[in-house]
Amino acid sequence: MSATTSTTGGITGATTSAARAEGVSKFYGTGDATIAALKDVHVSLDAGRFTAIMGPSGSGKSTLLHLLAGLDRPSAGEVYLGDTQISALGDNALTLLRRDRIGFVFQSFNLLPTMTAAENIVLPIRIAGRTPDEAWVASIVDRLGLTERLGHRPTQLSGGQQQRVAAARALASRPQIVFADEPTGALDSAAGTELLTFLRTAVDELGQTVVMVTHDPNAAAYADRVLFLADGHVVDEMADPTAAAVLDFMKHLGA
Ligand code: ADP
Ligand code: MG
Numbered sequence: 702m703s704a705t706t707s708t709t710g711g712i713t714g715a716t717t718s719a720a721r722a723e724g725v726s727k728f729y730g731t732g733d734a735t736i737a738a739l740k741d742v743h744v745s746l747d748a749g750r751f752t753a754i755m756g757p758s759g760s761g762k763s764t765l766l767h768l769l770a771g772l773d774r775p776s777a778g779e780v781y782l783g784d785t786q787i788s789a790l791g792d793n794a795l796t797l798l799r800r801d802r803i804g805f806v807f808q809s810f811n812l813l814p815t816m817t818a819a820e821n822i823v824l825p826i827r828i829a830g831r832t833p834d835e836a837w838v839a840s841i842v843d844r845l846g847l848t849e850r851l852g853h854r855p856t857q858l859s860g861g862q863q864q865r866v867a868a869a870r871a872l873a874s875r876p877q878i879v880f881a882d883e884p885t886g887a888l889d890s891a892a893g894t895e896l897l898t899f900l901r902t903a904v905d906e907l908g909q910t911v912v913m914v915t916h917d918p919n920a921a922a923y924a925d926r927v928l929f930l931a932d933g934h935v936v937d938e939m940a941d942p943t944a945a946a947v948l949d950f951m952k953h954l955g956a
Contacts, residue, residue, distance in 0.1 A: 719748035722780050723778055809887065875909075
């Protein structure tokens with residue numbers, strides 16, 4: 702399939718691919734110690750949608766996310782961000798692409814402790830030498846309920862608030878795609894719900910694209926689509942998931 706065939710038909714409801722993997726494998730180690738973390742994965746993630754990636758521990762979820770986000774390179778196959786084949790880019794180009802076109806939310810919030818929330822949120826934009834879109838950033842901050850917290854440093858914020866700062870930072874540059882790896886993993890359930898609700902809103906009302914790794918069926922239920930990984934393969938997927946249906950499927954995977 703060429704890079705454009707899926708989007709040129711003008712079919713009602715047709716979606717654009719925000720990111721995709723074509724025949725992607727990832728091996729760690731050498732010789733007898735080689736681990737195949739991903740094996741010939743083909744997957745396309747729709748723009749303007751919320752996709753969850755689930756699977757047992759060690760099934761390759763983080764590896765897939767890191768490859769799609771250009772944080773690591775495949776051993777075989779190609780990775781695309783939109784129409785850009787990122788697996789063909791050099792290190793500098795890849796760094797710039799991550800900075801300019803991708804937002805990240807990790808389980809550990811990864812905020813700079815010496816900076817205020819406001820400074821953390823716009824740091825990647827400042828590093829890029831650009832001026833933040835103040836109205837956009839203010840609307841994100843407002844949606845996240847952080848307006849009164851902008852002058853606080855991370856240690857003065859709860860875990861939930863710190864993760865919302867990280868989410869604001871991820872969205873601040875209006876990235877082409879936001880990748881989140883277990884973003885609720887370190888949060889209590891109320892804070893997790895707030896974050897997931899925000900990610901859902903970012904897709905529905907702000908037109909963002911979100912791809913989230915999680916092992917929590919309740920978190921996956923916020924997505925439009927769930928991909929299931931097992932042993933380095935995408936083994937199935939589910940549209941419009943419910944927590945109960947996801948939990949049921951995960952039991953069959955032995956997770
Ligand atoms: P998940 O996120 O689903 O728990 P990972 O993608 O982290 O799974 O890991 C998939 C497999 O690859 C596991 O067997 C893991 O031990 C292995 N793996 C991941 N990263 C590395 C690495 N840097 N070096 C060696 N093995 C790795
Ligand atoms: Mg992982």
